[in-house]
Amino acid sequence: MGQERVWRKALPSGKITPWVVFQYSGAMSEQAEVLVLGGGYAGLTFARTLVELVPDLDVALVDREPVHQLVIQLHEAAAFSTPLERLAIPFERVRARARVLRRTVTGFNLPSRQVLTDQGPLTYRWLVIALGSEVSDAGIPGVRRAFPLRWLDDARRLRDHLATLAPGLAAAAPADRSAWQTIVIGGGGATGVQLAGELADWLRDDWNRPAGGRIVLIEATPSLLPRFPPELGREAARILRAKGVSLYLDEPVTAFEDGVVCLASGERIPTRTFIWAGGIRLPQVVTSADLPLRNRAVVTDEFLRLSTQPEVFVLGDCVAVADPRSGDRLPASAQLATQMGRAAAENVARAIAGRPLRPFRPTYLGEAVSVGRDNAVVRVGPLILRGLPGLAVKTFTEERYIESIGGMGLLREWSARSFPPLR
Numbered sequence: 001m002g003q004e005r006v007w008r009k010a011l012p013s014g015k016i017t018p019w020v021v022f023q024y025s026g027a028m029s030e031q032a033e034v035l036v037l038g039g040g041y042a043g044l045t046f047a048r049t050l051v052e053l054v055p056d057l058d059v060a061l062v063d064r065e066p067v068h069q070l071v072i073q074l075h076e077a078a079a080f081s082t083p084l085e086r087l088a089i090p091f092e093r094v095r096a097r098a099r100v101l102r103r104t105v106t107g108f109n110l111p112s113r114q115v116l117t118d119q120g121p122l123t124y125r126w127l128v129i130a131l132g133s134e135v136s137d138a139g140i141p142g143v144r145r146a147f148p149l150r151w152l153d154d155a156r157r158l159r160d161h162l163a164t165l166a167p168g169l170a171a172a173a174p175a176d177r178s179a180w181q182t183i184v185i186g187g188g189g190a191t192g193v194q195l196a197g198e199l200a201d202w203l204r205d206d207w208n209r210p211a212g213g214r215i216v217l218i219e220a221t222p223s224l225l226p227r228f229p230p231e232l233g234r235e236a237a238r239i240l241r242a243k244g245v246s247l248y249l250d251e252p253v254t255a256f257e258d259g260v261v262c263l264a265s266g267e268r269i270p271t272r273t274f275i276w277a278g279g280i281r282l283p284q285v286v287t288s289a290d291l292p293l294r295n296r297a298v299v300t301d302e303f304l305r306l307s308t309q310p311e312v313f314v315l316g317d318c319v320a321v322a323d324p325r326s327g328d329r330l331p332a333s334a335q336l337a338t339q340m341g342r343a344a345a346e347n348v349a350r351a352i353a354g355r356p357l358r359p360f361r362p363t364y365l366g367e368a369v370s371v372g373r374d375n376a377v378v379r380v381g382p383l384i385l386r387g388l389p390g391l392a393v394k395t396f397t398e399e400r401y402i403e404s405i406g407g408m409g410l411l412r413e414w415s416a417r418s419f420p421p422l423r
């Protein structure tokens with residue numbers, strides 16, 4: 001085993017408690033009682049819950065990044081509304097008495113209970129696969145060259161690119177000006193809508209006069225937010241239009257070639273900035289793992305386990321969850337991911353105690369989608385909220401989450417935006 005650094009936190013009583021242990025390990029096989037792949041919403045919630053329920057258990061959390069990424073706010077960082085570092089919570093600031101191994105998962109050998117990583121194999125008694133999702137280009141030619149928005153690095157790249165638009169426009173030949181001024185987003189789901197709102201406000205507040213930028217949001221189906229209740233899509237469309245966003249509905253993107261977004265109607269939109277938010281898929285490493293798949297998700301039993309390997313749980317964006325009322329697939333969300341994390345941890349604790357497991361039942365409380373710096377559309381039960389009340393609910397859920405992972409201290413620092421710059 002390689003070097004080991006232990007972050008210690010003094011409790012008021014003077015007792016020293018390691019919250020998180022970072023290990024930088026060599027190539028030999030390492031063991032963990034419980035191995036959690038992915039320190040996102042599902043994996044982190046699982047690890048935090050399990051160490052609370054079974055304090056002496058050896059839980060190792062594997063992530064390729066040293067930080068927990070607040071993915072649900074990436075659009076804010078990409079559009080300069082919030083600093084990037086605010087969305088990168090160092091694992092040592094999270095309240096979870098788990099080892100964190102900074103590694104990239106590269107493959108699986110489930111029959112031998114082995115996970116392959118860039119720094120050698122890991123073995124386990126229990127395994128949790130919570131590696132999130134990747135942006136899918138849906139097989140559309142050229143879309144792979146668009147900007148994605150799935151990780152902090154994507155937000156950083158997009159933000160850096162947006163910063164080049166003003167100087168680029170100033171130096172552009174007249175025939176190229178429109179391409180520099182036009183930002184095109186493909187996909188009118190939650191990511192596309194939230195990003196369009198945020199970028200529209202960035203143009204309004206920081207860039208637009210006299211640059212004359214515009215945002216175009218393209219959605220293949222007849223309404224925005226197609227996986228959400230129709231009122232939310234209608235309301236989001238109304239707010240975006242009021243912010244000056246051009247909406248193209250029922251208009252599939254057919255290609256992105258030579259800096260031009262091509263639409264099914266034949267229209268062609270030249271742009272220097274094409275962002276693709278048209279869907280997600282399983283991470284490549286999960287797809288190639290020979291797991292049972294259906295509808296682009298891993299098939300699990302009602303306890304979120306693989307039926308062939310009951311010691312393996314699969315959580316978060318990697319699995320599809322049906323709405324208990326309608327039977328429709330619920331959209332992938334942090335809300336569901338955290339619920340799965342909690343439910344799976346409780347079941348592992350039950351299994352260890354020799355008690356029967358409980359099936360996972362999602363409690364879908366509603367949806368919250370921000371539409372710019374000053375608005376959000378929210379459904380809570382039968383209630384639809386918008387404007388400041390909507391934004392207040394969205395902000396409250398984000399703050400509740402920060403408090404849940406790091407306590408009031410972390411929330412205070414986070415609210416004060418006092419995180420050190422990202423390295």
Ligand SMILES: Cc1cc2nc3c(=O)[nH]c(=O)nc-3n(C[C@H](O)[C@H](O)[C@H](O)COP(=O)(O)OP(=O)(O)OC[C@H]3O[C@@H](n4cnc5c(N)ncnc54)[C@H](O)[C@@H]3O)c2cc1C
Pocket residue numbers: 037038039040041042043062063064065068069071072073074075103104105106130131132133149150151190191194283285315316317318332333334335336337368369370
């Ligand atoms: C811009 C945007 C806005 C969103 N807004 C909302 C919202 O408002 N509300 C909502 O509920 N949902 C929202 N979502 C969806 C939500 O973010 C996801 O559903 C959620 O993050 C899924 O949680 P997860 O734990 O499955 O994956 P993630 O939270 O993505 O975590 C996956 C983890 O795995 C790690 N990882 C991945 N691959 C590897 C590897 N090979 N090796 C090691 N580590 C790896 C990653 O670093 C990451 O830490 C949004 C998504 C985006 C992109």
